[in-house]
Amino acid sequence: MNGGCHAVFSVPIPAPYRDAAEGARTAGERWSVNVNFPAARVRCTSPRPGARGACDIVAPVSRSSHAPRITYTAVPDWSRWELPEIPPMPRGAWHNVVQRSMASTLEAEIARSGRDARVYEEVAVRWMQERPKVGVDPDVCWVEPAPPEGDRLRSLLTWREGHAVPRFALEVVSPTNPTKDYEIAPDRYADLGVEELWIFDPDLEGPRAAGGPYRLQVWRREGEDFRRVHAGDGPCRSLALGAWLVLTQERRMLRVADDPFGQRLWPTEAERERAEKERERAEKERLGAAATRVLLRGLARRLGRPLDDVEQGAVLRALEATAADVLDEELAALDDVALTAWLARR
Secondary structure, eight states, X not given: OOTTOEEXXXXXOOHHHHHHHHHHHHTTOOOOEEEEXXXXXXXXXXXXXXXXXXXXXXXXXXXXXXXXXXXXXXXXXXXXXXXXXXXXXXXXXXXXXXXXXXXXXXXXXXXXXXXXXXXXXXXEEEOOTTSTTBOBOOSEEEESSOOTTGGGOOEEETTSTTOOOOSEEEEEOOTTSHHIIIIIHHHHHHHHTOSEEEEEOTTOOSOOGGGXXXXXXXXXXXXXXXXXXXXXXOOEEETTTTEEEEEETTTTEEXXXXXXXXXXXXXXXXXXXXXXXXXXXXXXXXXXXXXXXXXXXXXXXXXXXXXXXXXXXXXXXXXXXXXXXXXXXXXXXXXXXXXXXXXXXX
């Protein structure tokens, strides 16, 4: 296309601004959305008739044009961003499995690396001291450096000393309210100031508007902008974490990996503990095998001949109940005749 062509963009409007714009339109007032293109600057003065939450923007574009930068001039309705006083609606069981798996993975990484960070699940995060009810409660978030309250933290208040804005957050789309994470969450987290937001929709419950639903969306702060840099099945590189986000278990589980193919997954805490026990078991077996070889060679030198299969079997059966060093001491106390008899008896 050249500079004389036009394109139509259907642009979603964040909830606080959308409600303010709807009120202005009902009252007969005008509202505006300023859109910055590399090739042009245009103004949209009213939403598409009958369309709630979007407006059509017609603007000249060129081959070098990128996604528009949108500035909303309507006064936002912050009440849409207030955290509810009542408990949230119940979520699906798989939602909890995904959430706990990711939180456990991040906790294990902190334990492994020793980083001064803390992982929280469903902790209220508030960033407007003048509007303390406005906030988010991410399913999982990573806060670095860790707040001084540690596990006793009740709310993260970013205007307080020691309460840093989460570096990144995860929202798992719930079947009871699937549009929330698609339409409202990105605006909230953009205003909060997180580096990255991950939105995971394992069962594709989200709305079909604008090409959705998407299994994985990654929003990232780039300068002053908060952009969606990925929408699809993945994998996607997380710059905030320095790792890859990959989908496993028929694309219904979100995991972290060192590679885009998911061959080197970061372990959960339970997986890390199982791997540690397996290493300990393998090491014990290795040391036991080495001690057994030393004991058999020592007996062979003492008798001046290799032990036959029956004699080796006697030693191995004894080692099932007695440690190698203890058995070695017991056999060392026997003379050669008694030792030969012991090997034959067993």
